[in-house]
Amino acid sequence: MRTSNLTRRLFYWLSVAAGLVLAIVPLPDWLSPVRPDLALLAVIYWILTSPRIAGLGYAWLAGLLLDVLRGMTLGQHALGFVLVAFLTHRVQLRMRMFPILHQAGAVMVLLAVYHFVIFWTDGLTGHGYTGWDRWLPVLCGGLLWPLIVAAGDSLLRARR
Amino acid sequence: MVELSHDSRPIIGRDRPLGATFLALALASIALMVADQRYDQLERVRGWLSAVAYPVQLAVDLPFRAWSRLTESFADRSRLRQGNLELSARLRLANLQLQRFAALEDENRRLRDMRENSSGVADRALVASILNVDLDPFRHRVLLDKGAEHGVFKGQAVLDADGIFGQVSQVHARTSEVILISDAEHAIPVQSNRSGLRTIAVGTGDSDQLSLPFVTVESDLKAGDLLISTGMGGVFPSGYPVAEVTRVERTPAATFALVDARPTARLDRDREVLLVWFEPPAPPAAPDASAAPQAAATQPAAASGGTTPSATVAAAPAPATPPAAAGAEPGAATTLPVTPPAEAPQ
Numbered sequence A: 001m002r003t004s005n006l007t008r009r010l011f012y013w014l015s016v017a018a019g020l021v022l023a024i025v026p027l028p029d030w031l032s033p034v035r036p037d038l039a040l041l042a043v044i045y046w047i048l049t050s051p052r053i054a055g056l057g058y059a060w061l062a063g064l065l066l067d068v069l070r071g072m073t074l075g076q077h078a079l080g081f082v083l084v085a086f087l088t089h090r091v092q093l094r095m096r097m098f099p100i101l102h103q104a105g106a107v108m109v110l111l112a113v114y115h116f117v118i119f120w121t122d123g124l125t126g127h128g129y130t131g132w133d134r135w136l137p138v139l140c141g142g143l144l145w146p147l148i149v150a151a152g153d154s155l156l157r158a159r160r
Numbered sequence B: 001m002v003e004l005s006h007d008s009r010p011i012i013g014r015d016r017p018l019g020a021t022f023l024a025l026a027l028a029s030i031a032l033m034v035a036d037q038r039y040d041q042l043e044r045v046r047g048w049l050s051a052v053a054y055p056v057q058l059a060v061d062l063p064f065r066a067w068s069r070l071t072e073s074f075a076d077r078s079r080l081r082q083g084n085l086e087l088s089a090r091l092r093l094a095n096l097q098l099q100r101f102a103a104l105e106d107e108n109r110r111l112r113d114m115r116e117n118s119s120g121v122a123d124r125a126l127v128a129s130i131l132n133v134d135l136d137p138f139r140h141r142v143l144l145d146k147g148a149e150h151g152v153f154k155g156q157a158v159l160d161a162d163g164i165f166g167q168v169s170q171v172h173a174r175t176s177e178v179i180l181i182s183d184a185e186h187a188i189p190v191q192s193n194r195s196g197l198r199t200i201a202v203g204t205g206d207s208d209q210l211s212l213p214f215v216t217v218e219s220d221l222k223a224g225d226l227l228i229s230t231g232m233g234g235v236f237p238s239g240y241p242v243a244e245v246t247r248v249e250r251t252p253a254a255t256f257a258l259v260d261a262r263p264t265a266r267l268d269r270d271r272e273v274l275l276v277w278f279e280p281p282a283p284p285a286a287p288d289a290s291a292a293p294q295a296a297a298t299q300p301a302a303a304s305g306g307t308t309p310s311a312t313v314a315a316a317p318a319p320a321t322p323p324a325a326a327g328a329e330p331g332a333a334t335t336l337p338v339t340p341p342a343e344a345p346q
Helices: A005-022 A038-049 A056-070 A076-095 A100-124 A132-158 B018-039 B043-073 B077-114 B291-298
Strands: B122-129 B141-144 B157-160 B163-171 B176-180 B187-192 B198-203 B226-229 B241-249 B258-263 B272-278
Touching (some): A005 A038, A005 A132, A005 B043, A038 A056, A038 A132, A076 A100, A100 A132, B141 B163
Parallel strands (some): B163 B241
Antiparallel strands (some): B157 B163, B157 B272, B163 B176, B187 B226, B226 B241
16 A cells, blocks of 8 residues: 555655754754755655645745744745745656666755755845855755655655 | 655646746745845744744754753762852952942942933843754854843843843844854944954954954054943943954055954853843834944944044943943943953953
């Protein structure tokens, strides 16, 4: 038996919520610029596996909550999330056929788009930080992608 | 590889078209950003959303707090004893200084009464602890566990035991966000305790460093000088230590000297800070998070260049008396028992 839609939906919400919580858990100073965007990675994963469950609305809401949790300008992360979710939806048929490393590369492109949106809106609102280390989460997210796919797939398979 | 989806719903006539949803949501986020940034219209929305965020932030903070309480309760006896001894020694010293301050404060108030300006007496402080929550790694912001319910207001000054810490930039119901003086967007008007030179200290994004960009080459400032707050701009009470000058580099060809300072407050190590109220509680300038530092930056910048030390000589022993030149300063004398930095017991 396949994982039912309701459980998938539940997993989707819970994993993104967990990603949001992990986004504000304190890390040591040297580690905190590397912090991967787990909530966004969860959104991408669920759009690839179950595109009709993982819509844009929840991705947008997750981004908005991240804005509130981090005390940023409202809408910044929301815009990044919804843009990435949209792009993933557009390419998901192709992307899920990619071999895993290729897929990780594509995810890095998506993360780069997201961070560019944040960087750009940061600049517009006058918070510009131009150091190279603000792009580290892109690399970190790409490296984590195989692990996330493995975790998510085993979760779905265990429920069959 | 990612598993393929098996979805029982029909493909034709499913949800709204993707592009339209995307467009609507993207426009909504842009509208939110504009409303939040330009018009400051979202206080209420932010309030509701932060009510959702508050339990999450509390949940993240909880294990760290529990851990520190646990280690505290299991601290061994000798260490507690030693800490206790140290504290009582410090208290004795502080009390001694306080006795002198009481006299000075009375005198100060009398003098101010004579000038019919008895407004700036600090009255109230509230201890707030910093929540163990990471905000943006590239901004120096922290979240306090006190909010509007406790009377915290936007633009309120935040101090720690060693100096000025920052100011409140956003107030929620039970939490508030503080921008540290080391944030790259923050500027604070300061004055050299030795020469009386006034200038602006700007955050650098490094919690160990402030920079003083508007000090002319010939101005009287040297490494080791203590910088205290002037109270200009109405956000910070005057006379509190802000930073110590660490480096002054003068290039004869340049107009401005290269000056760095190290904040006296322990910006990256504090767990508890003080929110202070001083008269008048609402500063005259709009204490907008972004507007206040900018306003503060523009005001005295013009004066900083050519100020002669003779006009503004700070009182020698305690940095509590404001310069006589600034008559309209809102928050001046302070009664809070902050140790004077020159004689801080080590």
